[in-house]
Amino acid sequence: MGIFGHSRAWRVVALVWGMIWFGPAADLSAGTLTSPGAMDLIRKSAEPFGLFVSKVSAGDLREKWLGVERKLDDERVQLALCDGDRERCVSPAALQLLAIVDNARARDGRARLGEINRAINLAIRPMSDLAQYGQVDVWSSPLVTFATGAGDCEDYAIAKFVALRLAGVSPDDLRIVVMRDTIHGEDHAVAVARLDDRWLTLDNRRMAMVEDTDVRNIRPLFVIDQNDVMKYVDRTPAMVQNDTTQPGLISPSN
CATH class of the missing domain: 1.20.5 (Single alpha-helices involved in coiled-coils or other helix-helix interfaces)
Structure with missing residues (x-):
């Protein structure tokens, strides 16, 4: 040149x-x-896995997340009331979640994230939505999950997402990522937290947290933050159009 x-x-x-x-x-x-859509992609290129994303404006996944958010609004009130007066709290699930958050608040940095990951992995036993609810791919709010004591991958991820926020992690540093397991051909969901400009995955399949750059045999599909559901894209920003394609149902084995 x-x-x-x-x-x-x-x-x-x-x-x-x-x-x-x-x-x-x-x-x-x-x-x-660059078009406005492309500029949005440029701003969000620092998402987990370092890929560009495009906002999802419709579809099953977005509707599932909006349903969870509506439940979270109610649960935040209940958690605040229980946090303010635990002796009068009538929700064992709220007290259990708050106890996990208390232990995490006493730690800093990576130890705080690890405490949430470990404690929630131990508090919830893996169970498919079909076995628990008679339906496929039900997304539960944290207090529902803690009340039943069971859930699948997205239930773990949602509970960790909320617990990390309660423990003081900035919402700007929290995500839920839906990914494709390319070995088993299944979709899987994990919570992801940013620490020192590195994204750590909090997976119900392991106690150790792994950086996004070290995760193998997966293809990121969607990422959820406090505001939006976004789809990962493989094309250059200027070529991306709004894509509302949805992933397959989260595998019952997760």
């Missing part, structure tokens, strides 16, 4: 970063270098 090629490349880079920091100029049309 000659000097003019280098100059053009640097102008492109400067334009992209200028749009990120200051927003697109008013006279830029949708047909310019």
Whole structure:
């Protein structure tokens, strides 16, 4: 590449970063270098596994998560009441979750994350949704999971997501990731937490936390944060369209 090629490349880079920091100029049309959708992908390229994502606006997975969020709104009130007066708390499930959170709050950094991962893995016994509810792929809120004492992978992940937030971890550093196990051909869900700019997976299948860069034989499909459900994409940002394709049902074996 000659000097003019280098100059053009640097102008492109400067334009992209200028749009990120200051927003697109008013006279830029949708047909310019990057579309609004592409800019959203650029901002979110620091998600777990370092892949670009696109917001999901419809579909089964989004509806399942919205249903969980509605239940979480009610459970947050109950947890706050129990946390303020534990002697009068009438929910054993809330007291059990709060005890786990207390132990985690007494620790810092990686030890805090590890305490949540270990304690919730031990508190919940693995059971398929079909065996527990007679339905396939039911997403339960933490107090429901703790009340039954059983759940599958997404129930562990949701409980850890909530417990970590209660323990003081910033919501900006918390995710739930749905991934494809390429060895067994199953979908699997885990909680993921960021510590020192590294994403650690909190998996119900293991006590040790593994960095996203060290996880093998999986393909990330979706990531959920405090605001959105997003789909991982394999294409370059400028080519991505809003994709509402949903994964298969979470495997009963998880």
